[in-house]
Amino acid sequence: GNSVTQMEGPVTLSEEAFLTINCTYTATGYPSLFWYVQYPGEGLQLLLKATKADDKGSNKGFEATYRKETTSFHLEKGSVQVSDSAVYFCALRRGGANSKLTFGKGITLSVRP
Amino acid sequence: DVKVTQSSRYLVKRTGEKVFLECVQDMDHENMFWYRQDPGLGLRLIYFSYDVKMKEKGDIPEGYSVSREKKERFSLILESASTNQTSMYLCASSLGSTVYEQYFGPGTRLTVT
Numbered sequence: 014g015n016s017v018t019q020m021e022g023p024v025t026l027s028e029e030a031f032l033t034i035n036c037t038y039t040a041t042g043y044p045s046l047f048w049y050v051q052y053p054g055e056g057l058q059l060l061l062k063a064t065k066a067d068d069k070g071s072n073k074g075f076e077a078t079y080r081k082e083t084t085s086f087h088l089e090k091g092s093v094q095v096s097d098s099a100v101y102f103c104a105l106r107r108g109g110a111n112s113k114l115t116f117g118k119g120i121t122l123s124v125r126p
Numbered sequence: 127d128v129k130v131t132q133s134s135r136y137l138v139k140r141t142g143e144k145v146f147l148e149c150v151q152d153m154d155h156e157n158m159f160w161y162r163q164d165p166g167l168g169l170r171l172i173y174f175s176y177d178v179k180m181k182e183k184g185d186i187p188e189g190y191s192v193s194r195e196k197k198e199r200f201s202l203i204l205e206s207a208s209t210n211q212t213s214m215y216l217c218a219s220s221l222g223s224t225v226y227e228q229y230f231g232p233g234t235r236l237t238v239t
Contacts, residue, residue, distance in 0.1 A: 047226075055232055056216055056231050056233055057169075062226075106226045113171065
């Protein structure tokens with residue numbers, strides 16, 4: 014079946030540090046891939062997405078590249094800010110009709126000033 | 127902007143009570159979803175609906191039911207609340223079968239005592 018594996022957290026970084034959050038997936042075919050972010054006290058919101066192999070999604074300084082050969086969709090940011098402190102979820106769209114998503118367990122990022 | 131609202135941010139109920147969680151979206155989305163979010167487990171899909179009066183079980187439907195009488199409203203029902211249903215409940219909606227972005231509400235933190 015479909016599954017998403019995220020690296021274990023939490024992650025604590027200093028402001029302006031480089032961020033990598035690993036995400037790998039198991040799926041048949043070519044699923045669309047997503048990163049969602051949940052800021053404290055809020056629901057999830059879409060951060061970026063990629064719909065086919067080698068696509069790069071980007072938003073707010075974050076990037077992730079859909080790597081079919083390694084079944085990965087790692088999230089990166091060159092210089093994190095305190096305001097990036099949040100929970101980050103990797104997700105994939107399941108096959109078939111409708112738009113059900115399979116989510117990873119999420120990882121908490123804390124950025125220190 | 128798409129808005130998904132949930133009836134309560136915090137709810138405390140007693141074991142055995144019948145609990146209703148309400149979700150409303152204002153963008154005429156076809157699909158609506160209920161998830162629960164637990165530390166270390168990420169988001170797990172309880173039920174979803176792809177049309178009025180239509181529903182399908184997600185990954186963990188036991189102990190829950192849903193109702194969708196109007197397109198904009200999707201209700202989650204706990205027939206007899208139990209302590210293991212203490213969790214954060216998130217509602218989401220999406221436009222249709224080819225648009226996969228899900229828009230989330232702020233969540234309801236339910237405590238069952």
